Amino acid sequence: MTTEHPKITEPAAQPLYRLHPLTPVLRGFKYFGAIVAVVSVREVGQLGVQRTLEFLPVVVVAGFVLAYLSWRFTWYRIEGRELHVESGVLFRRSRRVPLERVQAVDIVRPLIGRALGLAELRLEVVGQGATEAPLAYLGDEQAQRLRDRLLALAAGVDEHAPAPEETVLARVPTRDLIVSVLLLGQVVVGLPVLVAVTVGLLIVNVQAFFATLPALAPVAFGIFRTTVQRVLVEYGFTLATSADGLRLRHGLLETRLQTVPPGRVQALRLVQPILWRRRDWARLEIDVAGYGGDEGEQLATRALLPVAPRAICEHLVDLVLGGVDLTRLPRRPVPPRAAWCDPLQWRQLGLALTPHVLVVSRGRLRRVLDIVPLAKVQSVRVVQGPLQRWQRLASVHIDTAGRHLSTEAAHRDRDEVRGLVEELSDLARAERVRRRPVPGT
Template identity: 30%
Template sequence: MNPSEAENGPEAPNAPGAERAPETPRRRTHPITPLVTGWKIVVAIVAVVSAQNIARLVNDFSVSKALIGAGVILAAVVIAIVLSAISWWFMTYAVDEEGVSLHTGVISKSREYAPRARIESVSVERPLLARLLGLAKVRVEIAGGGESYLDIEYVKSADAEQLRQRILGVAARARTPEGESPDQSEGAAADAPQADRDAAHRTEGTHETSTVDGTGEDAPGALQKLLYDGVTDGDMIATIPTGRLVRSLVRDLGFLVGIVMSILGLGVAIGLGIWTDGFSFAMIIALAPAAFTVLKYVFGKIESGWGFVSRDTDRGLRMRRGLANTRTDNIASGRVQRFSVRRPLLWRTPDWTAVTVTVAGIDDDDENGAQSVLPVGTREELGATLGHLAAPLGTDDDLAALEHLLTAKAREIHGIRTPARLFWISRRTDVTVLLPGALIHRSGILTRTVEIVPRERIQQTTLSEGPLSRRLGVLDLAVHVAGEDLHISAIPLQDALALHGTLARDARTLRRYRDREQWPQPILGRSSTAPHASQEDR
C-alpha cells in the first residue's frame, strides 16, 4: 500500500502569532512525460482488441478496414496523450528537510509523503523509451510495507542523479548519530560524492574492471561512466562480464528446463492447431503472446546481470544493471534482514554464487530488482558483498563456513535435521545451523540454497504442529523478520523447543532500539556513515 492519504481540503491556518515556515517550491516532472506514459494505454487497448478479434481481423482484412483501424489507433494515441498530459499537469513533487512529497490527481486528489526518517533507499530506473529520450524515474523506497514507495516519473537523467543524492542526503541527516550536530551531518552528506571519488582514485589499479562486453579491459573514463550510468565512484565490490553471465545461464538447469518446456509447449500447441484446423496465419498470431512471453523470460534473465557493477560508497552498496532498461539502486549497510545464497549444480565447478537480500520496505524481488545484490559472482565477490552487507556470523572464517554449507552433504554438517523417514528428501538435503551471529538453513538438491537470518533481526518465532507432525514427533518453526519469513519444517520436538526458546530470547533482547549503537555492523561496511536503523525495521 502506497503511503498516501486523501486530500480532504485546505490545511488549517496557523494559530495567531505563529510563524509559517517558508513552503518548499513544488516542481513538475519533464514535459514529455505524457509521451512516455501514454503509449502504455494504447498498447493495452490494441492488445485486448487484437486478442479477442484476431481471427475476424485476419479473415475480413481489407485496405479500407485497415485505414479505419489505423485511424482508431491514432485517435486512441491522441486521447491517451491528452489524458496523460492532464494528469502530468496536476502532479508535483517537492524535497525538503522533512522528506519527499508527491501530489497527484485531477478530480480525486491525493498526497503521498515519505518522511525522511523512513526513507530506506532511492533507485533510478531508465526504461527503454525513457532512456532513448534522456529521461529516468526516481523511486523512493519507504520502510513500513512491501509496496511502500514514491515514484517520480520522469525527469532528466542528470536531474534524476542529483535528485537521488539530495534525497539520500536528507535521509542521512535524519539519522545523525548522537553527539553529532546536524551541520556536521549535512557537511558529511554533501562531501560524500567527493569522498567516493577520492576512494575510487585511491583504489584505481587494485580492482579489475570489466566492460559490459566482457573483455575485461579498462574502459576510458568517459566511456565507462556512460556504460555504467555514472556508477563509477567508490570501492569496487563486484562486476559481471557478459561472458560469465551467458555461461551461467547455460549452466543453470532451472533456466534450461524452463526454456525447453516452453518451446515444447508452443510446438504442441502449433501441432494441435494444424491437426484440427489446418495451418493459418490467425493461429500464429494467436500464439504470438506465448512466444513473446518466452522471449521476455530469456531477455529478463540476461538483463538482470547485464553490465552489473556494485560499489561501496558512503551511502551504502550502490548497484547498476540492465541492457535495454537500466537501473541503479542503493542498499545501506546494516539494513538487510535476510540473505539468500544460491548455487546451482553446474555452478559448483567455477564456484559461482547468486545472492539476494530482504530489506524492510523494499518489495522488488524480481530478477532485475534491487534485492538481487549479486546475480552471479565469484568466491571473492561473494565475500566482498557479504562483508559489506552482513554482520559477522561468529565463526573463525565466515566465508569458509559458508562454502562448507554450500558444498558439503547435509549429513556432514553439524546441525538440526529431520528424523522422519517420510521426508526422505529433506533428510538428505536440509539442515539448520545456529551460529553466534545468525540462524542458517541449507536446502535444495540440484540448486543448493543457504538462508541466513541475522539473530538480531529476528522479530518473532512461531511453532506449529499438525496431526501428521504430532504423530511423527516433529514441529514446524517459522522465523519472522521484517519483510519475509523463514519456514523450517519437520524439526525434532526437543530441538524445535530449544531453538524456539533461544530465538525468542534473541527477539526480546538483541534488537533493543536504545542499544542501537551496539548493534552488529558489517565488517567491511562504512559503519561511520551507515545510517542507523529506524524502529520500523526492528
Template identity: 30%
Template sequence: MTDPSLPSDPGQGRPPGGFPQQPPAGPPVAGPPPQPPAGPPVAGPPPQPPAGPPVAGPPLQSPPEGAPHGSPQPSGDRAPAGALVRSPLSDGEWHRLHPLTPLLRGGLFLLVIIGIIVSNLRDRLVYIFLPGLVPDVSAEEVAEWESSGDPIDWIIVNELYVLAIVAVLAVLLILFGVFYMSWRFHQFRITEDVVEVKSGILFRTQRRAPLDRVQGVNLTRPMIARLLGAAKLEVVGAGTDGNVKLEYLSTSNAEEVRADILRLASGRRLAEKGAARDASALPGSRTAAIAGTVSRGITGMIAGDDLATAEPESVVAIPVGRLIASQVISPGTVGLLVGVTAVIVGAVNGIPWLLFGFIPALIGFGAYWVRQIVKSLRYSIAPTPDGVRITFGLLTTITEIVPPGRVHAVEVSQSILWRGFGWWTIRINRLTGRSMADSSTDQFTTVLPVGTAADVERVLRLLLTDVPEDEWPILVRDGVLGGPQDGDFIVTPKRGWWVRPLSWRRNGFRLADDVLLLRRGQIWRKLTILPFARLQSIAIQQGPLDRLARIASINGQTVTGPVMAYLAGVDRDAALGLFEDVARRTVTASSDDRSHRWGAEADAVPASVPWSDSGAGGDEPKAIG
C-alpha cells in the same frame, strides 16, 4: 599558473570588507597571489587599506570559541566548503517534473497509436496526396474503397478534407492541453522529514513517504528516457504499494535528489545553500543541449553510463559467458527441452493439440530467458556511504541503493546443475513497496544473479555488516560450502532422517552472534541467514509424527519475499533451546539497532570548518572529511 584549488570567483576567499587577505608570515603556502609592490597604481586588486578606522562593509564574523585570532571566516551567504549541500530541488518548496514527462509517460503511446493508424491508411493516403506514385490502382479498387462504408471513405467521397484536418488538430490540441495540465498539477517537494507528491486534475491525490521509513531509492532509465537525458526516481516505502515515484527528472537532477533523500533519511542535515552553477558550463542553445543529451544517451547504451556522480567500483564482475551459461544450464532450460521434444513428437505423430498447447509456452519462456540475460548485463554491486548500490540492465538501466538495515533475510542457493561450476546465487527479503501482483518485484530481490564462492563472500560482507570478522570463515566454509561433517551446525538426528532422506546429514542450524543460519537441501543447496535485528518472530511447529520422533520444524518470520526461513527435522530439545536464545537475542539486537538513522551519529557532531592556527590572515577554511 592558477592554483586549481582556488575559487574561480574573484570575490571568494576575501573578508566581507572586499579586500584580499595578506599571506601569513613564513614559508609560502597555497593561497591568493602575493600583493603587488608599492608604487604607481596598476591594474589588478586594490591596495590594502591603511591602518585606521575600519572601512564600510558588513561586519566580520566572530571566530568560534577557541579559534586563533585572525582566522578566516566562512562567508555568510554560502555553505562552508565540503558541507553536505542540498540540491535546488530538495529545498522544501514545490517543484514540477521534467517538461518531457507527459511525452515519456503517455505521449509515446499516443505516437504508437498514430503510427498504427497511418500504417493502416498508408495506401489511401498515398493515393489521395501522391497519386502519381500509385499509377496501378484500378477503378474497381477505388469504387470498392468508396462503397465500403468506412469513415475515411465517407470523408473522401464528400470531400471533407479541411473539416477532417481541423477535427484532428482539435483532438491533438485537447490532448496536448490535458498533458500540459497533468504536468503542471504534478508537483513534488522534499523536506527534512518527508518526500511528498501531489497530482491529478479533477481527482487530486497526495502521497507522502516519511524519510525515516525509506527502504531504498531506485533510479530507472528506460531506453527512450536515456536518449532524452531523463530518469525516473522511485522512493521505496515500507507499506504495500507505498512507493513514491518521481517520473521524470533530468538524470543529473535525479542523482542529486536521490543523494539528498538518502542523506536526510540517514539522519543527517544538509546546508541550505550550495554554490551556484558555472554559467560557462551551460550549453549555448537548446538545440546544442538536446543534441548533446541524445549523444550522451546513445554513448551510454553502447559503452555504459557515465553519470555525473562518481560510481563506485563493483566488488563483483560477472563475465557475459558465465551469465549466458547460467541460464542455459538451469532447470528452466531442462523444462524447455522437454517442451521442444513434446512439440516435435506431436508434429511427427500428428497430435495438433501439443502444438497449440506448447508453442505459446515456448515463446513465453524464450522471451523470459532472453529478458533475464539482458537484465543482468552490466551488473555491478558496490558499497556507498548510504548503503549498497546495485546496477543492472542493458537497455533499461536500474540503479538501486539499499540503505543499511533494510535487508531482512539472505538466501544463498545452488542448483545441482551448477554444482560442477561452483556457481551460486543470492536473493534477499526486503520491503520493495510494491504490490504482490507486480511482476517486477523479483528484480529488486536478486542481488547476485550468478557468482563463485569468492563473489558470494564479497556480497555477503556488503549486506551483513554486523557479522564479526572471525565469523566469516565459518559462515562461508561451513554454511555455504560445508558438507554433512563440516562445521558445528546442529543437524537432523538419525531418527528424523525420513523427513529429509537425502539431506538429513546436512540439514541443520547454527546460532552466531548476530545472525541465525539455516542450512538445508542436497539437490538444491540453500543457506538462509536471518539477522536478529530484522527478525520479526520465530515459530516451532510439530505434528503427530514429529512428536513420535521427538523432532520439530523451525519457521522464522520475516517480511514477504523469495527467501523461506524454514527448517524441518530439528531435534525437539534443540529447537526449544533455539527458541529461547533467538527470542532473547532478537530483543537485544532490536533495542541496540540504529540502522534506520545510519547517519545520525555522524551528524551529531556539527559539520564545522576547522580554523587555521597559522595566525592572522590564514588560509581558506578546510572542510572536515
C-alpha cells in the same frame, strides 16, 4: 523550476518542483501502448482497418492530453526530513514520505526514457506493495542529485554535502551471466523436454498439439522468464558500496540503479545450482522491505550478485551483514529420522545460529543458504504436521519484513525446537536493543 503552488497545500517554505517537462511525451507513449495492448487484433477486424486508423489520432491525442494534465498537476518538494508529493487532476492527492523510513531508492530508466534523457526515481517504503513514492519522470541529472539529497537527509547528514565516493565490489561479465543461465536446470532439462514434447506432438497429431498448447505455453513462458528476462534485467551487473549504502546497477533495455542504505537488508540467500558447482559459482539474492509490487519488479530487485565465484559471494555476505563467516559456522544437522519427512534432502537440512545471524541450509541439487540477521526477525513460528509429530520433529519459520525470501528450518528435533525458539527470541531481542534507533530519528 519553481511554480505557483497548488490550492490545497499550505503556504510552502520550501520551493516546489515540477517533474521534467518531457514527462507527458513519455507518459503519452505509455498510455498509447496500454491502449494498443487492450484493443486486440479481433476488434480491429470487427471495426475494419479504415475505421481503426480514423480512431487512432483521437486516441493518441487523448493520451497525450491526459499525460499533459497529469504532469501539469504534479509537484514535489522537500520539507524538513519529508518528501511531499502533490498529484492528481480531479482527485488531488498529497503524500508525505518520512525519509528515515525509506528502505531503498532506485533510479529506473526505461528504454524510451533513456533516449529522452529521463529517469524515474522510486522511493521504496514499507506499504501495500506498489512503490509508494515514484517520481516519474525527472531529468537524469536531476534524478541523481535528488537521490543523493534524499539519501543524505535519510541518513541525517548534511544534505548539501557532495555525494559520497563509491567503490566497485564486483562486476559480472556478460559471458558468465549467459553461461550461468544456460546451466540452470530449467534450461538444461526443461528446454529439451519442452522441444521434444512439441516436436513429438506436431509429428504425431497436430490437433493434439493445439489441444495441449494452453498447458505448454505457461511452461515455455516460465522458462523464458528465468532465462531471457533474467539476462535482460541482470545484464551488466555492477555492485558497489558507498557511505550511503549498497549500489546495484544493471539492465540492458531498462536500466536500474538501486541504492540500499546500510542496515536495510532483511535477508540474504546464497544459491548454488548443481551445474554451477564445477565452476564454483554461486548467486546471491537480497531481500529489502518495500520491494515487491508486480512480478517484473520482483524479478528486477532480487539479485545482489547474479553469478560470481562462491568465495566472493561469501565475502559479500560478511561485508553486508558485518561479521558473518559462512565457512566457519557451527552447523547443526537434523536427526536421521527426518528422512521420514524428507527422504531426498534431509542430509542437506541444517541450521547455524550465531549471536548476529541465523543461517539455514537446504537443497540437494540446488543448494540454498538462507541468511537472516537476527535484528530483522519479526516473528518466529513453529509448525508441526502429523508426520512430524509421529517422528517427534517440528519446523521453525522465521518471518522478516522482506517479500522475496522466506526462511524455514525444516524437520528439527522437537526438543531442540523448544530451546531454539527461546534462544532465537533472546538473541533477536538483544540485537534489537543494540540497534535500536535513537529516539527522534
